[in-house]
Amino acid sequence: MLDKTGVPTIEQIRSRFHDQATLVRPKAILECYENIPCNPCETSCPFNAIHIGEDINQKPVLDPDKCTGCGICVYSCPGLAIIVCQLINQKARFKIPYELLPIPKANEEWIAVDRSGNAIGTATIIKVDCLGKQQKTTIVTVEVPIEKLYEFITIRSPYE
Amino acid sequence: MRTTELLIIGGGPAGLMAAKTALEAGAQVTLIDRNNRLGGQLIKQTHKFFGSEKQYAKTRGLTIAEKLITDLEDYHDRLKICLNTTALGLYRDRVVTTVCNDTYDKIHPQAIIVATGAFEKCLAFENNDLPGIYGAGAVQTLMNLYGVLPGKEIVMVGSGNIGLIVSYQLIQAGVRVKAVLEAAPVIGGYKVHASKLRRLGVPILTSTTVQKAIGSLEIEKIVTVKLDSNWQAIEGSEAEIYVDALCVAVGLSPMHQLLSMADIQMCYVSELGGLVPHVSEDYETSLDSVFVAGDVTGVEEASSAIVEGAIAGLMAAKKMNHLHPEADRILCEYRTQLDNLRSGPCGCKIRNGLGKLKENQHVG
Numbered sequence: 108m109l110d111k112t113g114v115p116t117i118e119q120i121r122s123r124f125h126d127q128a129t130l131v132r133p134k135a136i137l138e139c140y141e142n143i144p145c146n147p148c149e150t151s152c153p154f155n156a157i158h159i160g161e162d163i164n165q166k167p168v169l170d171p172d173k174c175t176g177c178g179i180c181v182y183s184c185p186g187l188a189i190i191v192c193q194l195i196n197q198k199a200r201f202k203i204p205y206e207l208l209p210i211p212k213a214n215e216e217w218i219a220v221d222r223s224g225n226a227i228g229t230a231t232i233i234k235v236d237c238l239g240k241q242q243k244t245t246i247v248t249v250e251v252p253i254e255k256l257y258e259f260i261t262i263r264s265p266y267e
Numbered sequence: 268m269r270t271t272e273l274l275i276i277g278g279g280p281a282g283l284m285a286a287k288t289a290l291e292a293g294a295q296v297t298l299i300d301r302n303n304r305l306g307g308q309l310i311k312q313t314h315k316f317f318g319s320e321k322q323y324a325k326t327r328g329l330t331i332a333e334k335l336i337t338d339l340e341d342y343h344d345r346l347k348i349c350l351n352t353t354a355l356g357l358y359r360d361r362v363v364t365t366v367c368n369d370t371y372d373k374i375h376p377q378a379i380i381v382a383t384g385a386f387e388k389c390l391a392f393e394n395n396d397l398p399g400i401y402g403a404g405a406v407q408t409l410m411n412l413y414g415v416l417p418g419k420e421i422v423m424v425g426s427g428n429i430g431l432i433v434s435y436q437l438i439q440a441g442v443r444v445k446a447v448l449e450a451a452p453v454i455g456g457y458k459v460h461a462s463k464l465r466r467l468g469v470p471i472l473t474s475t476t477v478q479k480a481i482g483s484l485e486i487e488k489i490v491t492v493k494l495d496s497n498w499q500a501i502e503g504s505e506a507e508i509y510v511d512a513l514c515v516a517v518g519l520s521p522m523h524q525l526l527s528m529a530d531i532q533m534c535y536v537s538e539l540g541g542l543v544p545h546v547s548e549d550y551e552t553s554l555d556s557v558f559v560a561g562d563v564t565g566v567e568e569a570s571s572a573i574v575e576g577a578i579a580g581l582m583a584a585k586k587m588n589h590l591h592p593e594a595d596r597i598l599c600e601y602r603t604q605l606d607n608l609r610s611g612p613c614g615c616k617i618r619n620g621l622g623k624l625k626e627n628q629h630v631g
Contacts, residue, residue: 109462111452111453112473113454113461113462113464113465138462144317144608144614145317145318145319161607162607163607163608163611164607164611164612164614184325185314185316186457188459207439208439220466222465223465224469242325242327242330244315260466261466261467
């Protein structure tokens, strides 16, 4: 399915999420399903929580015990394939990479979007980071209803 | 006639990196490029690169170009850069003819690195010459260099990495990408790039191609058609999409003409994009002291071009008795990097192509 449509299956998605007890703290979700020659996630992680190894064609594996959910891998991944997820106050809170204009602002309500580009409800913008080291990949912290945990992937501007 | 130790033709990732290692080794270098600035295709690449940090991964292409160019500044006393300078001919006595602002010149270097890159393949379909139909390189030049939108509503033909990445850049620029068409049954490029488009609502239509473009003065719509498992159009599967631009990204072909002109041993390898030169392990061609690097040796990613450039630069310098102080160590490192970049499933086509080239070389 991913090969034909660009959309991963629910099984693929779930395989990259950690159990709900682990997600009480923020953890990286590595949505990299293909063996491609790439390893910035591993080399950028300050906690050695992501392993690829000598052969950079291997898929990354996360050690959730070491991952602090800092989000450095989120803007380091050239494929925009990493998000950070945390379950907090009955909401799913994500850090997502965002490279479009306009850039959202904290407390705005944006449209929550799934992996096929469909609107799935409302996303509340919590925080927006555009630091120099991110090289223009904005990191948006955003909350969606917990039921959208496996569906949510990005946001769309409500102002278009 | 001008002379120089090493002439590098092409200031893209391979040529820039070749200049760097050759200069580090102590060579005197002349770098020519037909454009008005260095960087090749890198300067249009606004996305972050794959690979490892050794090839500047996670850095945007235009920033990689800046870094590679800045690295050369230390050597301005031994480096001559000629912009707006096109190599017109390469002869068997290693004379290169050039033109710059209508002035013809001849250069006779001791060694040459041809790093001319690749050019875009085109696609045959009815009305493919209507205004509004672009190659992906033209779209990137207009949009990312000059800030000019190619259209408002576009369809991309080709789902290789270039098609997927340029589609994403079009969306970033505010263009509506109505679909990505892919004639093969599966997406060609990295799935992470495809997923980026899908979440932005772009459909990727596999086993589908463009049958014809329609429009009087410029493109107004296209007709798509589904393909069966034998790549034959399925009658009755035609559909129309209204667009004011169409972007064709169906692959690249090595820019081999200078090499062919010098009667260097070449071989047609479809996996490498077309006519490519036979090379030694040191990237030297069948013509003594003429080296190659980057896409002209076979179409690959920029990361491989950077590494090939580094190797060719070292070896060309060595040929003129300029030995890099750490030649053995870094050479070994670069060869390992290249193997690593090509060793996965995505490198399969390249490995097959290089295998065929080698086989043919032994036969020849």
